[in-house]
Amino acid sequence: MTSTLRRRLLVSHLAVALVGVAVLVGIGMIVGDTLLSRQRRMNGGMGMRPDTTSDAVASILPSVLIVGGLAAVIAAGVAAILVTRSIMGPLSSIQEASRRIADGDYAQRVPTPKDSELAAVAHDIDALAHRLAETEARRSHLIDEVAHEMRTPLTTIKGSMEALLDEVVEPGPEVYARVADEASRLQRLAEDLSTLSRAEEHSLSLHASPIDVANVAADVAARMRTQFEHAGVALAVEGGPGPTVGDPQRLAQVLVNLVGNALGHTGQGGKVTVTSGSDATTSWVSVADSGPGIAPEELDRIFERFYRVPDASTPGGRGIGLTIARSLVQAHGGTLTAASKGLGHGATFTMRLPRGD
Known part of the structure; x- marks a missing residue:
């Protein structure tokens, strides 16, 4: 394709030069012959002898035009080659860099050409390589x-089974319960990863209908109130209606995650407040806790897959709950954000959805 473009550029430049030369020679011959004929007639009418200078000019004019035309063609050819090289050089660099990126060398960068159009193409390819590198890093991190x-639940299951086979432990409810718990943990992990994958690929099935997120929040709080009572943490539900259009089951899944996360980070005697409301364009639910808070540098990372806040106290957390929650909210056309005044000042998670009256 590159060689074809090179030939096209050369041929187009030469074609333009040839047309220009042909027009120049043709017009020069016609105009020159007309002017010389008029000059001869004027001299003859005045009784003057024929102008030998005019005859000489008439005899050499075709040769001058032809030689000049050939020189112009040669000059145009040289210029066409130089211009083509100036264009094809950066294109060749872009092509080579693209090939290396396609082969997996995402660190490859395209030299920035001087032409603004080609520089824009090079910038886009560099941006693509950067995004591919990030995607590959996330994929590798996800696999790890x-x-x-x-590994942990599989190790526990394997150890329990080997202990039973070696008759190190007696079969009984405690062993079976431990194996069942670890199997359930694996099942939840598989389900969470499946939900996350479908949400990020925008293939998640949503059964949307007009709802009030305040009612969804109240139902979630009612379901989880017993857990709060056992933990010695106060749970308050406040605010007004929040009309929207969404899947109540999926939004409840989001709020269960947020409220459960707040409970896990709030010690005995603390408080979690669930507040709902709406404005002209959005309906929202916020979950605020009086827990240890989040450091500013952690706020941008807590929604990453498998990321855990250092020294997080939530037992058994897999680090993908908030990632799933944000993906589900985004599937509804909304946003999920986190805010904290810093360590020791608690945290607030806010889900915002398009208002739907």
């Missing part, structure tokens, strides 16, 4: 984290 998450 999934393997890590699976």
